[in-house]
Amino acid sequence: MGVGIDVRGLRAWFGKFEALHDISMHIRPNCATAIIGPSGCGKSTFIRCLNRMHETVPDAGVSGQVLVGQRDIYGNGSSAVEVRRRIGMVFQKPNPFPTMSIYDNVAAGLKLNGVRNRRLVDEAVERSLRSSALWDEVKDVLKKKSGASLSGGQQQRLCIARALAVEPEVLLMDEPASALDPISTSKIEELIFSLKEHYTVVIVTHNMQQAARVADYTGFFLLGSLIEYDETKKIFTTPGDKRTEDYITGRFG
């Protein structure tokens, strides 16, 4: 089951540049939450702070609290590696491991973390590929074809399966459909719909229609600050802030 995320006073830096200013928001469990905003507003940085990917960038810094379930992922004794196992991530550009088969790509998170039981891995691979709606297309070539030989849309669903295989509690998606054609995009969107039954989904998108279609809640970021955060319907019909209204009506961004 998914868990909620409580973000309290989150700030993030690249060197001396503060990219996020004092963000606080509560992300509800088993919901899809969209993060929208113009380019460079910090939405990717924000989502990368939720599974401690931000700190893999040289000179990056973070302060504040991010409680996933009850635990602060930046607290004492919390390890970044452990956090990332519980919080899966799908990136903007599909990034399957190029030299691995489809099977090995999905199994990577388990195998490389020391799961040796073949039957367990087999089951996880099938289950994950089924939940990412890729199973029927690849079930006959699992070990024969390289992950990189799939089409862009299939690669992205492979990456989703890979993230699901380690059974995370939260799934973060950083513009997962921005490099895909409309048909692949609609498949990913359907997928997000079914995924939130089991996971908490946070999706960054610069496509407002997409946010409106898939998300229960939407947060609007501007210049590193969270301007408004509410139910998606409310954000898109009666936004409380002038800047939100300007953005969703296309007056800037």
Place this chain on the structure above:
Amino acid sequence: MRNKANHLRRNLADAIATSAAALAVIVVLVPLAAIFIYLVIKGIGSLNWAFLTHTPAPVGEQGGGMANAIAGSFMILGLASLIGVPLGIGAGVYVAEYGRSWLSKYIRFTADVLNGVPSIVIGIAVYGLVVMRQGHFSALAGGVALGIMMIPTICRTTEEILLMVPRSVREAAYGLGIPQWRCTVSVTLRTAISGVITGIMLAFARVAGETAPLLFTAFGNQFWNWNPNQPTAALPLQIFTYAISPFEEWHQQAWAGALVLVALIVGTVTLVRVVTRRGMFRGA
């Protein structure tokens, strides 16, 4: 009209550039092919079964071969690879994956300097460090000398190749909660493996023909020797000895030895490529 003239000029420029590139290829290939063909012509006459299975004949006697030198070369190169491959890859991985420190600058600089050190100097150094201390020549000393020569090539190619693996591939691994060392071994190195192997093969082929560092380390041997702690024959040494000898038959054998050396290097490199490619997906 202007458009047409432009079009013509572009076509012409394209044709010139293409033929210049083709010419460069020919200029590169001609000496290479010439060396190989000349080697075959000179060497094939003395190449027979006895050459590949017998030890050198005593001075004045006919026949004999370089079997012990072929085996010795493999032993020395094996020892060299045991030293050069892990150290070279280790240093390359450190510099590429963990190296934002002052240490990696020194490693890079040292590797470049080591690459430029004349091979005979490395031979003398190993003579002082290993042979003098042990009190005798050995295949081991030869392996150490060649191994040291392999390190900088492998280190620098490994580094370059690892840096070519896109950041997104590493991020994918980190995003799954895979620790950095595991990501380096099972994802980054695995993605770059064919390039790393190319580096190893380059280093291997380069040192396989080295004579100078072996002169006072492995020293050479007229007889079979399977003990790595004893003076050992090597093909380049045997070729050198025979080529500067006053006997016509030995000159012929030196040519045959050179041919065998080149064939063995090409054979080994090809074999390693085939074996490592099997069961692996080509990088996309």
